[in-house]
Amino acid sequence: MLEDAFKPYKEALANDFDGNFDLLLQQDEHSTRDYLRHKMKYDYHTIQWLETMCSASGLFDQAFTESVIDSLDFDYCVQPVDWYCIDGGTSLIVDKILEMIKGKVQYKKRVTSIAIDRTVMSESNMVVKVSKEEVPRKYATVFNTTSLACMERMDLKGAELHPAQKDAIRTLHYDISGKVAIKFNHPWWVTKCGITKAGVASTDLPLRSCVYPSYSISDSTSKPAVLLCSYTWAQDAQRIGSLITDNSPEGEEELVDVILRNLARLHANSISYDEIHEAYMTHYSWDWSKDQYTSGAFALFGPGQFANLYPYLVRPAADAKLHILGEAASAHHAWLVGSLDSAYRAVHHFLQRFELYDGLTKLQLEWGTNGEMETGDNGTAHLQVALGRLRPEEHVWLGRADDLDDYVIVPRGV
Incomplete structure (x- = not known):
């Protein structure tokens, strides 16, 4: 249906x-x-x-x-897509990327302000203030990859954001999500229930979705195994999240009891609650709404937000030197593809802004094209950069951003 x-x-x-x-x-x-x-x-x-x-x-x-x-x-896919499991975790991809970066990535640095200083006669006029640092940093370009909730907490009054960009950062809807994984002393879903392939069980019980792993299918059934017992979104995540205390196993007795009883009912034809409880070893839970580095799980727009706010979100600002990245700044929310697409767009806008046309050619040769962008002579990518270069007093907002007739460019002083 x-x-x-x-x-x-x-x-x-x-x-x-x-x-x-x-x-x-x-x-x-x-x-x-x-x-x-x-x-x-x-x-x-x-x-x-x-x-x-x-x-x-x-x-x-x-x-x-x-x-x-x-x-x-x-x-749905037009062509078959191969999915891969990273042995050791997805963080290994990040580790490899970090090895390729010439400069050292700095951690635990909280940005408090992003602005452009038009009085500085240099391309490095993007001013970034970092908590507990007296001297502001200066850059030629800033790529902001935080969640929109984290970006909203920064002082952006000097970033020359369009009013609709400010609105997008504040109002674009984020969903909440929670996960509860339990380590059992053996994979009872395999030995007792005959579930020998990866998959998902859906139920109207509080746990809502139980995800059976693919990475341990060939492991010995006598070894401990981890089951993603509950993966929730929206109101379901809010309710499970109320039982997640400090994103740690301590003090979550009710959470464990609810999940184990739900698992027993979900698999009642094959295993009892006592057997599941006896197999329990430890657990780990996470509630993204309580994570200060995200303040929500992922973007999930409400009605009208794609048409009216998204086009502004993906446009650069501050003389086209400030770029908003991340899965929220893409059409593919909640997973890696959206983050990658937004990164491609930001790099393309950066190269366009500084007229690094050899770099644009290399980008397309090595990474192809991005289905979310209209590039080329008849595209709109270069117009997005041009609009991002306007000062606040140089444009008038008349409505939707996906129609060029909505813009009136007004010279300064008029």
Whole structure:
């Protein structure tokens, strides 16, 4: 039933994501629930059931566009896609990237302010203040990769942001999410339940989604194993999150009890609560809404936010020297692809801004093109950079950002 609603847009996006994105944006004013009710004519309880089985409690209240793109990313591919598990964890990718960077990455440095100093007769006029550092730092360009919640806590009054950019940073909707992983003394889901492949179980119990791992399938069944017992979003995550104390195993007896009892009920045909409880060793939980470095799990836009705020978010500011990156600044929220796409765009804008055309050629040769960008002579990428160079007094905001007729460039002093 969901595929009936999503398929026309998914097929169009799969054939030409950038060219057909406007087709999807025509429905951006609808939440998923609203679209299913009024466009697909599904009744209330049918929609409730679809949300329960395929999503999270309340998540259908967010944009229909989000549901379509999420389904496109994970449920539909024009060509087969190979998925890989990194032996040792995804952080190994970051470690390898760090080895390639010439300068040393500095940790535990909290940025308190980003501004541009137009009085400095140098390209290095981006001023960044760091907590507990008396002397501000100066750069030619700033790539901000924090979550929008963290960026909002910075002093940005000197960053020459467009009013809609400020609005986007403050209001673009972030979802919440929680995970509870438990280490058992053996993989009882394999030995008792016969679950020998990776997959997901969905339920209306509080744990909502139980994820069976792929990385330990070939391990000995006599060895300890970890099960992602609960992966939640939206209101489900909020409720489970209230039982997560300090993102640590201590003081979470009720959380463990709820999860173990839910697991027993979910697998009641094969194993008892006592057997699962006896196999318990330890656990680890995480609530992204309590994480000060994210203040939310990932971007998940509400109705109308893609059409009205997203185009401003991905435009540079401060003489096109300040770039907003991260999965929120992409069309593919909540995972690595969005972060990579936003990075590509920011690098492209940076090279365009400083007229490093050899770099643009190299970028496209080594990394191809980005489906979220309109590049080339007939594209809009260079116009985004031009708009990012305007001072606050040089533009008038008349409405939607995805139509060039919405802009009036006003010379200073007029």
